[in-house]
Amino acid sequence: MSDNDMLYAVADGVATITFNRPDKLNALTPPMLGQFFAHVDAAAADPAVRVIVITGAGRGFCAGLDLAVIGSGVGGKGVGAPPPTAPRPAPQWGDDIGPDMSRFFAGGWNGLITSRKPTIAAINGPVFGWGFILSLHCDIRFAARSALFNATFARLGIPGEKNAAWLLSRLIGTARSADLLYSARRFDGAEAERLGIVNAVLDDDALMPHVAAYAANIVANSAPRSLAAIKAQIWTAQDDCYDQGFVASDLEQDRATQTQDFREGITSLRDKRAPAFKGN
Template sequence: MSDSAILYAVSDGVATLTFNRPEKLNALTPAMLSQYFRRIAEAAADPAVRVIVITGAGRGFCAGLDLAVIGGGASEAVVTASELAPQWGDDIGPELRRFFSGGWNDLITCRKPTIAAINGPAFGWGLILSLHCDIRFAARSAMLNVTFARLGIPGEKGSAWLLARLLGTARAADLLYTARRIDGTEAEKIGIVNAVLEDEALLPHVMEYARGIAAHSAPRSLAAMKAQIWTAIEDHYDLAFEAADHEQDLAVQTKDFSEGIGSLREKRAPVFTGE
């Protein structure tokens, strides 16, 4: 399979990864998943990339693992960010790999904001990839479900862990036990997505949102805050407070801090460099 299965583009500080098997609702193959993780690693290591957006081509986001490979023993080695060169921001903020390994968790351990634009069906593994993002937006017509109970398997790839923390145990249990489909409106109501938008407005909204973060938020701040958010799930308050103080002591020595203060005093937009 060629790299065209995962489209990759960088513009205005935003890397956009697009699942590109529209005739299959972007269902995943092992080769496609390997390409996806390679692109995440590339975006994570690129200083020019400040935000990562994932979405799907055509009328689907990602329909999960392709039925043709389920149970067929098909496999392919998946290259993860942890096997490649160190990424930008590894030394900023609390150590995420205390809790999160590479591979599927590369979206979490990546020190850049990750956003899912769920433009259509997001089933099984497709939905799980979006759950590993920091922020999610959905089209009103999008359909989401975790299919595993109807396949005779448990919640795969951390889905139960993520859903319980996003939604609480009762709502997570409802979605996992029934494997029912929900639309974008319900996904917003129960808290899987940050907002639901009309179909044609979804991607323009997400790109404007991502470009706003890339243009106006200091990349070192983003890296530290992302690490704080994800490690706070397991840390107690005193550890989180201590880590925040440590990062603040480091941040005030940076050029970006001077730029942020200077731009505020001069009443202009900041120009952050990540230094």
């Protein structure tokens, strides 16, 4: 792996992680995947980061696992992340805010989920296999019109890897998930939007400006502590009953009213100015 196969940059509260093998449509190698999750952890722990954006260099987002790796014996549950039974990773900022996510998410591939920072996939082109799954682990997805999606697993003689079936079913329901996984067919950004896989599809040259403006709005106007709590609520909501969710939200609301960000939010609203949240 080249040292430049994964790029990481932080600016104005946004960490951008870029797959950078454009000549291979950003196909993943095991070292790239390990570096990817290291960047996710770094962004999650960095108080200067409010939002994490994932994208690809060139004309593709990520074509999945490199074909040179598939069938080599290198792939499998150990690639790039520990198995589900591995010890929990070191505590990250926000772990103690909102519902307890460790009830449902151990360490490993779910680093994008367990990070308490909003995660956005900017899907600028083809997104296949493991690249598709990584995008499903994000909270929000925007796609270019030229984007092509493919859950290729059945065509390769393998099951839905890395919890693809769980993620898709949670996002778009069982019937639509079955269609995409059984057929292993390709579909475009417009259909991804219709199915509910992406939040919006945009002209190719408008994608990154849209994502930048969207992330900047979150950085400027949303309290980090609120975002951490809301993200935990969203990802645990379908596994809790109504009463569990209600109790957890009331508890977090009581805690939030004691924070500086709550006082800043009320004061800025009263003063009709932009808030200056500090994350505490």
